[in-house]
Amino acid sequence: MSAAATARREIPEASVARLPGYLRALTSLARDGIASVSSEELAAAAGVSSAMLRKDLSHLGSYGVRGVGYDVERLASEITSALGLTQDWPVAIVGMGNLGRALAAYRGFAERGFRVIALLDGDPRVVGEEVAGQRVRPMADLPALVTEEGLAIGVIATPSDGAQQACDDLVAAGVRSVLNFAPAVIAVPDGVVVRKVDLSTELQILAFHGQRVAVEEVVAP
Amino acid sequence: MSAAATARREIPEASVARLPGYLRALTSLARDGIASVSSEELAAAAGVSSAMLRKDLSHLGSYGVRGVGYDVERLASEITSALGLTQDWPVAIVGMGNLGRALAAYRGFAERGFRVIALLDGDPRVVGEEVAGQRVRPMADLPALVTEEGLAIGVIATPSDGAQQACDDLVAAGVRSVLNFAPAVIAVPDGVVVRKVDLSTELQILAFHGQRVAVEEVVAP
């Protein structure tokens, strides 16, 4: 195995999760014509500590210059490469309810190299409808999307009771990366990565903190 | 200070983040007419280990029965109370672009006790438009929403360059809990809690894993 692949594999998950933030900050700096940054500056732009930034970057390799800082273009390119963003990633969205339609129309994906190549739904009454300029396709189309179009990432936007089935279909077709918006726990075989985004959970966590503040105010005004 | 308030404050953040998942699993069990669960069963339903579940619940108090398990209704009620979900939480969404409109139309919020009481936008051309049955209001309405309607949670769905301003307006009006969908780091004073949801970041993390798999397959087919 090559050294690059080895290094790449050993990046801790927590670091990987911060790399997109660093990349965004670097892109913004580059747009402002800034050619070089210190870890202190970049960390501030990304909202982390400089020590954490340096430790994170050290997992990618040694791309800084002591006494100087990091070359903005170079570092952006290294992170892009480490994240695997040099290629386009075809994405399919499953579930054309409220949220699915919203995601289909959301332009933020395309901006970062994610092409929504298909919208799918398990309900035959929805299949064929036009959403965000695409015709909604049946789940049976999934295998062909994987083999012919290189589909690699599935987004689940079904109601919670359909999430497991949708995921099973995606995995059976060969998709190994899933972003789950349904408020449900889904089981997958080894080798498949699932990330979950749950809007209600986020609000519930905020409610907890809001309540905590309210309690404090009553107790110690 | 009451014991309940003290205990509530000491729940570790990581545990708080899992409570909504437990609550969801319990609600589902209750709907199926199940009155009692063991930590093993509930943990499986929530997708965590039984040891972690028990440790998490121990922060709330001692609501299980040794040798028996947990009463579903009782535990659901305790978690509801710990999270502060006995009351309704008024929410405002700022930024009526693509994502903001989608969130405004999303019904998942209301189902869990979050009332979207206002949609706002900083652009006068958007103010007055009707979105999801509500008239879009100007940012100047924020202070009145806080004092008169008890607005407590703000959702930022602006483009990234408007996020800090939107957040500043929310905080100035008295909002202490913010859910940020904009791909930007925002600064807030102490006492204000911000949670961030970034769809592109999630996809980028998935891309990393997808690429890792691809590399492995080339190296060790």
Next chain:
DNA sequence: AAATGTGAACGCGTTCACAGCC
């Protein structure tokens, strides 16, 4: 007998602090 609640062990992630290099 069965399952909770919890101290102790463990491991990961973050921060510290400084050696090393420009």
Next chain:
DNA sequence: GGCTGTGAACGCGTTCACATTT
């Protein structure tokens, strides 16, 4: 002199394993 890269220290969160309780 200044800033990176990193071993060491630290702290938090998870898991283990069992004493405790019904």
